[in-house]
Amino acid sequence: DAMVIQNPRYQVTQFGKPVTLSCSQTLNHNVMYWYQQKSSQAPKLLFHYYDKDFNNEADTPDNFQSRRPNTSFCFLDIRSPGLGDAAMYLCATSRDPGVMAAFFGQGTRLTVV
Amino acid sequence: AQSVAQPEDQVNVAEGNPLTVKCTYSVSGNPYLFWYVQYPNRGLQFLLKYITGDNLVKGSYGFEAEFNKSQTSFHLKKPSALVSDSALYFCAVRDAEDSNYQLIWGAGTKLIIKP
Numbered sequence: 001d002a003m004v005i006q007n008p009r010y011q012v013t014q015f016g017k018p019v020t021l022s023c024s025q026t027l028n029h030n031v032m033y034w035y036q037q038k039s040s041q042a043p044k045l046l047f048h049y050y051d052k053d054f055n056n057e058a059d060t061p062d063n064f065q066s067r068r069p070n071t072s073f074c075f076l077d078i079r080s081p082g083l084g085d086a087a088m089y090l091c092a093t094s095r096d097p098g099v100m101a102a103f104f105g106q107g108t109r110l111t112v113v
Numbered sequence: 114a115q116s117v118a119q120p121e122d123q124v125n126v127a128e129g130n131p132l133t134v135k136c137t138y139s140v141s142g143n144p145y146l147f148w149y150v151q152y153p154n155r156g157l158q159f160l161l162k163y164i165t166g167d168n169l170v171k172g173s174y175g176f177e178a179e180f181n182k183s184q185t186s187f188h189l190k191k192p193s194a195l196v197s198d199s200a201l202y203f204c205a206v207r208d209a210e211d212s213n214y215q216l217i218w219g220a221g222t223k224l225i226i227k228p
Binding site: 004090097098101103104106107 | 219
């Protein structure tokens with residue numbers, strides 16, 4: 001049973017055209033994360049929500065925004081995608097940001113054309 | 114500075130042989146250590162973690178890892194490799210005293226199991 005669901009699995013967008021990736025969870029976890037992963041490299045944390053508190057990583061570009069309208073859903077908005085934003089985007093959840101392991105979704109592979 | 118090192122980009126093992134994927138870390142406080150596996154075009158799957166207690170941790174799919182504080186290592190092991198274990202493996206560490214809960218990731222090790 002899928003617990004962290006990302007839609008779509010594959011997304012193609014045009015250069016500069018806003019795109020939104022979605023993530024939902026059935027775990028009722030407090031924390032939701034968005035990671036960017038390029039070419040089998042280590043995932044890079046963009047930001048996370050602890051309940052409604054938004055925590056942005058210092059080096060996350062302003063082009064990336066996030067929304068969490070409720071516990072179950074979290075969105076990643078890329079306002080003006082560039083070619084360098086093509087990557088796998090991973091959503092993850094955890095019950096708390098401390099000792100609990102994160103559960104990951106299957107990821108959305110974003111292609112920018 | 115906090116860091117994780119996975120010294121091998123790739124590890125090749127024959128099916129049925131034991132496997133080891135290496136991980137060393139550096140944190141200022143006590144470490145919380147994690148291993149994740151990633152199959153092609155998939156998200157990461159949690160394998161196991163060390164928080165406290167027994168240094169030998171058993172996880173999913175027959176994997177285990179041993180926390181060695183003196184060597185600051187947390188190597189992933191399996192007694193008998195399967196072809197289906199071929200994947201990308203990531204080690205990650207969190208400093209227990211880090212109030213930002215930052216998770217530091219290793220660069221990943223590609224494990225190839227040959228029949």
